[in-house]
Amino acid sequence: MHLMYFTEQPMSAYPEEEGRTFGATALMFSNRFFDPAAGSRLYNEYLEHYRLAEAVGFDGIMLNEHHNAPFCMQAKCNIFASILAATTKRVKIVLLGNPLPLADNPVRLAEELAMIDMVSRGRLVSGFVRGGGQEQLATGVNPAFNRERFEEAHELIVKAWTQPGPFRWEGTHYQHRVVNPWAVPLQKPHPRVWIPGVLSKETIVWAAKKRYPYIALSTAIEATKKIWELYDQVAAETGYAGGPEYRGYLQRCHVAETEEKAMENARQFMWMQGEFTGLAHPVWSTPSGYFSPSVRTAFVEYAVGRRSNPRGSAFEDQIKNQMIVAGTPKTVIPKLRRLMEETRPSILGFWGADGFVSSEDTKTCIRLMGEEVLPALREIGKELGLWSPFEANAPVSMAFREPAAPAHERAAARHAAPLEVS
Amino acid sequence: MSTIAAGWISETIPIAGVAMPVARSGDGPPLLVLHHDIGTLDRLPFYDALARRFTVLVPSHPGYDGSQRPDWIRNVRDVAAVHQWLLGELAIARAPGTVSVVGLGFGGWIAAEMATLAPRAFRRIVLVGAMGLKPDRGEIADQALVSYIDYVRLGFADQRAFDRLYGADPTTGQLEHWDLNREMTFRIAWKPYMYNPALPHLLGGVAAPTLVVWGRDDRIVPLECGERFAKALPRARLEVVEGAGHFVEMEKPDALAQLVTDFVRQGEA
Numbered sequence: 001m002h003l004m005y006f007t008e009q010p011m012s013a014y015p016e017e018e019g020r021t022f023g024a025t026a027l028m029f030s031n032r033f034f035d036p037a038a039g040s041r042l043y044n045e046y047l048e049h050y051r052l053a054e055a056v057g058f059d060g061i062m063l064n065e066h067h068n069a070p071f072c073m074q075a076k077c078n079i080f081a082s083i084l085a086a087t088t089k090r091v092k093i094v095l096l097g098n099p100l101p102l103a104d105n106p107v108r109l110a111e112e113l114a115m116i117d118m119v120s121r122g123r124l125v126s127g128f129v130r131g132g133g134q135e136q137l138a139t140g141v142n143p144a145f146n147r148e149r150f151e152e153a154h155e156l157i158v159k160a161w162t163q164p165g166p167f168r169w170e171g172t173h174y175q176h177r178v179v180n181p182w183a184v185p186l187q188k189p190h191p192r193v194w195i196p197g198v199l200s201k202e203t204i205v206w207a208a209k210k211r212y213p214y215i216a217l218s219t220a221i222e223a224t225k226k227i228w229e230l231y232d233q234v235a236a237e238t239g240y241a242g243g244p245e246y247r248g249y250l251q252r253c254h255v256a257e258t259e260e261k262a263m264e265n266a267r268q269f270m271w272m273q274g275e276f277t278g279l280a281h282p283v284w285s286t287p288s289g290y291f292s293p294s295v296r297t298a299f300v301e302y303a304v305g306r307r308s309n310p311r312g313s314a315f316e317d318q319i320k321n322q323m324i325v326a327g328t329p330k331t332v333i334p335k336l337r338r339l340m341e342e343t344r345p346s347i348l349g350f351w352g353a354d355g356f357v358s359s360e361d362t363k364t365c366i367r368l369m370g371e372e373v374l375p376a377l378r379e380i381g382k383e384l385g386l387w388s389p390f391e392a393n394a395p396v397s398m399a400f401r402e403p404a405a406p407a408h409e410r411a412a413a414r415h416a417a418p419l420e421v422s
Numbered sequence: 423m424s425t426i427a428a429g430w431i432s433e434t435i436p437i438a439g440v441a442m443p444v445a446r447s448g449d450g451p452p453l454l455v456l457h458h459d460i461g462t463l464d465r466l467p468f469y470d471a472l473a474r475r476f477t478v479l480v481p482s483h484p485g486y487d488g489s490q491r492p493d494w495i496r497n498v499r500d501v502a503a504v505h506q507w508l509l510g511e512l513a514i515a516r517a518p519g520t521v522s523v524v525g526l527g528f529g530g531w532i533a534a535e536m537a538t539l540a541p542r543a544f545r546r547i548v549l550v551g552a553m554g555l556k557p558d559r560g561e562i563a564d565q566a567l568v569s570y571i572d573y574v575r576l577g578f579a580d581q582r583a584f585d586r587l588y589g590a591d592p593t594t595g596q597l598e599h600w601d602l603n604r605e606m607t608f609r610i611a612w613k614p615y616m617y618n619p620a621l622p623h624l625l626g627g628v629a630a631p632t633l634v635v636w637g638r639d640d641r642i643v644p645l646e647c648g649e650r651f652a653k654a655l656p657r658a659r660l661e662v663v664e665g666a667g668h669f670v671e672m673e674k675p676d677a678l679a680q681l682v683t684d685f686v687r688q689g690e691a
Contacts, residue, residue, distance in 0.1 A: 028567070137566060144608040283569045288604035300597040304569050 001381035002388035003374050004060035004094055004349040005053035005366060006250060009046050010271065011070040012356045013038030019070070024281035026069045027134045034070070042073060045359045049352075050084060052363055053091070056370020059388075060092035060125070062250070062349045064196075065099065067138035071271075078112045085120035092390075093120055096196040096215055096349075097127025100157075101149035102139045107179055109153070110160040117185040122406035124187065127194040127215070128154055130203070133285040144289030147202065149173045161190040162400070188407050189400035192389060194248060194347070200292050201230065208234035208242065211398040213347060213389055215248030220321045224249065224343045238398060244385065245392040248347030251339065252318075252354075253325045255332055255368040256361065263319075265365075266326030270315045271355025329372035336373070337380050346381070346388040429473065430465070437507050440492045444481040444508070448473030451545075452514045452521040453686065455480045456505070456529030458669070459553075459565070459611075460574055461487040461603040463587065468671040471679035472524075475687065477514055479521075481505065483532065485606035487599070497610050498554075498618065502535035506543065522546040522630075522686045526671055527577075527643065528553050528607070531616070534651070538624035546686045547632040549651055550678065551640050551668045556617040560644035564615055566608070570600040577668035579639035587672055616643075625654040632658035633685040635678065637666030 014033045019025040050061050063080050066072035074080060077095050084093050093116065103109050117124040130150050136143040152171045156179070159167070165180030185191050195207040196215040207214040208231045216224050232242035252269050256262035286299045301307045318324040325335045339345075350369060353362040381387075395401040405413065430447040447469070453476035455469065462480065472478045483501050485491035495501060515521040522545045525533030530552025537544055553562060565573040571592060578584045588596060632655045636648035645662070652660040661681055666673045 140613060142608055142612040144605050144612070283567065287566060287608070288601050289608050296598055296601060297594060300570065300601050301594055303601075304571055304597060306594070 001378055001386055002059045002092070002248075002347045002390060003057075003377060004062040004092075004347070005050065005058045005369075006062040006064075006349045006351045007046060007049065007362075008064070008066075008071055008351070008354060009042070009073040010354050011039065011042065011073045012271070013042065014070050024284070025071065026281050027137055027284045028281075029069070031068075039073060045362075046073075047080075047083065047087070048359070049362055049366060050080075051087065052366050053370070054088045056367055057374050058091060058350075058366075058370060060094045060349075061088070062094045062096055064096055064129075066132060067135050069134070078109075078116060081116045081124070082112075082119065085116050085123070088120075088123075090123075092123050092125050094125040094194065094349075095127050096194060097129045099129050099131030099135060100153035101146045102131050102135060102141050103149075103153055106153035106156045106174060107160055107176060107181055110157040111181040111183050113157075113191065114161065114181065114183040114185045117187055117191050118183065122186045122191075122404075122409075124185070124191045125194055126191045127196055128157075129196055130200075133287050133290045134281070136287055136290060137284055142289070143287035145173065146290050151206070158190060158193075158399070161185055186406045187404040188410050189396055189402060190404065192396050192404050196248075196250070199295070201294070202292055204230050205234050207231070208246075209238050209398070211235070211238065211240060211246070211395065213246045213248050213394075215250060215347060215349065216345075217250045218252055218323055218351070219249075220323055221339065221342055228343065240398075244344050244346035245387055245389045245394045247343065247345040248349065249339070249343060249345040250349040250351055251325060251336070252323065252351045253332060253336070253369075254353055254357070255327065255329055255365045255373060257328065257364065257368070259327055259331065261361070262326040262328065262332075265353060265357045265361055266319070266324055267315060268353065268355030268357050269318075269324050269351075329368050329376075333373060333376045336377060340377070340380055340384055340386060344384065344386060346386040346391070348377070429470070435508060435511050437504050437511065438492070440484045440495075440504065441490045442481055442484065442504070442508055443487075443489050444479055444512075446477065446479050448476055448478050450476045451686070451690065452477045452479060452512070453682075454505075454509070454515065454521055454523045454533075456523065456525045456532050457483065457486070458526050458577075459528035459603065459607045460577075460600055466671060466675065468675035468679055471675060472682065475683050476522075479512065479515065481508060483529075483606070485609065486603050488602070491606060491609075495610060498531055499535050499539070501610060502532050502539055505532060506536055506540055509543070518543055519545050522548070524548040524682055525550065525552055527551050527668055528611075528616070530554065531618075531621075534621060534625065534628075535618070537628040537630065538621065541627045542629050544630040546688075547628070547630045547655075548635060548682050548685060549632065550635045550670050551637060551643050552634070552647070552651060553611075553616040553643055554618055554621050555647045555650050555654075556614070556619065557644045557646050558650075559646060562616040562644070562647075563642045565604060566615075570597050570604065573642075574600070574669075577640075577642050578673060579637060579665060579667035580673060583669075583673045622650065622654050625651070626656060628655055628657075630657070631685075631688075633681065634658055634660045635670060635681060636660065636662050637668060637670045637673070638662050638664050639666065640668045642668035 063077040065074045065077040169176040194213045197203040235242035254266045352365045482489040509515045530549040531554030
């Protein structure tokens, strides 16, 4: 198992009633409601939580980013990744991830990620995402070319990481006279790439073809099973067997000393529920061209208020279908066992708290997870044979069929017993 | 266009590897009508009124109204060049200076680009609430920030006209249709949104007399853009239609048809 801690880094210190009056807490909800004094306090609390997560035994810290919305204060995951690279020792720094289409210069991203990998001494996992719908508007990037830009930027970054420069890049969206970043990643052949997602079949198929683990973001168990069915089918067609080492899952999970406290705090997961978490604006979250044509009908109806968010549902339903898990260590472990038995992931991210949950309660949650829940999950993982990509020594991709390792260790290992490279 | 009204025929003409649907009706001098960013309804009283005096040609812009979406078309000038090529394929419009054009909104921008690409191609030009120029003071309303229904409604001064044409609560099919058209608009006009900074510098070469028409209550493209078109084009005048918004041809079809007919027929042999 690879067990990660995650928070959206909510900016809970904003006047909630203003958001309700405005009707959305996204994109154009004015940043005059942002309080930098609270922001400064919260950023530092989140850093404290990450360090605690490492201390109590989590394997990874999962980071993400969003723009123009209080549900997530991280506007650039590479910044927190840089801080954690220097202030943690052991945890993997798992970016899920950098929104590639928003980058006008993917080579710059390749450099930043290489720096994080070196500073962290080879602890980077570099996930890539398309960015949410409203992110395209927040950054002025054309939603109609989102997937084209994602795929081209990915190709350019992997090439910049793995092929000695200089080379020239003449793509559809990116043109570079000279690609020759001085900084390259410590991990060879390159840092692991994991692909998170919620809904788009295209992304699942793309990840499976690349042999990148796919991280399902808080989907319902039945939906998650369908994701793995598709992934495994594409894996088989591509020439490898899918399975636990390619499966990740982000679980909202709040643990407290009592059931009552856990349930009260878990309600905060509904703090900004809409798209993922925000009080989403139906138009801004679904710009034309961003969604797959297969779900056009659902999203045009959502955009004019004819159906509820295809992603949203009530708190009680989410507790019932385990999209939210809450309780004491004793009661959450069987629920998580069920998730592990039914969907067989080897990578589990735990989104511990949201909204107004206090820093103290969040720390209690992290501590109880580390002390009581994670050891139990590791045993269940062993029993069920859920080996993470690190434990299984899985290859980084179809293109580079070997595991990632820091350059010096790899050289030493080669010296001792050469790796088989196909 | 899925269905064709009485008196209209539809043909598909291959241009640059794209199957371009063109609806045609009437007889008389050729008149090309270029539709809005929201596409067009199959039949409009405005088109029928023009068909009484002209051979009216209404092509779908590539990627609009269900037509083939070519991957390589990535800006409005590409669309303008495709339409110029189309004219060359139509016997009635082939000779330079024989065809006149009515550009509606976004179609007005395409018409202006076509005129700058081939300054002697058109006999006469009518631009109605045309996009293409950056306003000095206001902004062109950004459909990316509003729903399909709100955007189209914004273009009507009188909401009853919207209700008559689309129904007070448009069908999901209509919404999907608008979404497809919006996606194509994003593909070609996302940034800068709805204008070409080079256009004001190139309009000075357009030889054809031009009538610039604006709805007084156009909330999508500010009237100041009409003033700028009239100033930048050497042989242009501005006509403002009272009681109309951006979609003048849907709100005041008879008044606009009359303006177009009077203007285009001037100087005919």
